[in-house]
Amino acid sequence: MDMPIRPRRLRRNKIIRDMVAETRLNIDGMIQPYFVTDGKDVRQEIGGLPGIFRESVDRLVESIGEDMKLGLNRVMLFGVTDRKDPMATSAIDAENPVVLATQQLKKQYGDDLFVSTDVCLCGYTDTGHCGVTIDGELHNDKSVEILAAMALTLARAGCDCVAPSDMMDGRVGTIRHVLDSNGYENCLIMAYTAKYASSYYGPFREAANSAPGKGDRKGYQMDMRNRTEALRELTLDEQEGADIVMVKPALAYLDIIADFQANTDLPIAAYNVSGEYSAVKLMAKEGLVDEKQMVVENLTAITRAGASVILTYHLRDILKHGWDHE
Ligand code: PBG
Ligand code: ZN
16 A cells, blocks of 8 residues: 555554653652541541541551652642531641641651642531631631631641632632741642532542532532633632642543643643542452553543643552553
């Protein structure tokens, strides 16, 4: 056949394929999430998230120490507590598990460990909503005030990066202002910029005991039908001083990641959320898929779309089994 152009030539063997690969996984950009809870000597595996645990501060510091031996040095902490009330007072309590864990981790590991913390009220309000409710209505500006106080408490504990995931208007700017006016101008803000109201958070809400008692999160998280609106959130977070902008969830929102890539020069993060992780784990457990192949495919897709930072529950497995190299 007279056919001078044959794309298959570049697929002929692994050396050639590796040579011309357009996307490479960036392990150094991956962050492992952890759940910290009250008490001592607690370590419970989370039902819907096989291989992920809820741990008290003492055990968490040990676990992270073990993970650091694998080369893992970037973590995101989520708090789990029974101490919930209307104004989310334990969110700004200097004794809450995330604050104590941050202090311990930074004391023990210093700059060998990058500690980021989730900033949101849903783990601390009795309603389970991401902001506080006043006169039956979610109060944006009061919530922002509390979120900024929470961020300051975490910065004081030594955390390297705060990650507001609440989706209140104006929170990034207020947090930046409060951090700066207290001398924490080096604390990063990784904003959950385009966070969609998603069914993929199911296993997380069980893990964090943070499901809203009444209603849903559609009054503040983004509507899955909207794409242009994500760019408006991007512009705002850029103007308000975000250092890293995030899209969440990742896999069903690759178009949004690609839009961010085309529209910002800030680093882009994507959150490979709990439901995406559980789906892989459950299919692998049933023998329906090859876990390694699927993890690499999912993370490659997220990278190809434009994310350089990926929050993923798979990171420990990737490092443990060397899945990043064949
Ligand atoms: C808190 C928060 C959630 C997640 C991260 N931060 C849950 C939610 O908004 O309902 C989800 C993470 C995951 O599913 O892995 N606002
Ligand atoms: Zn929340």
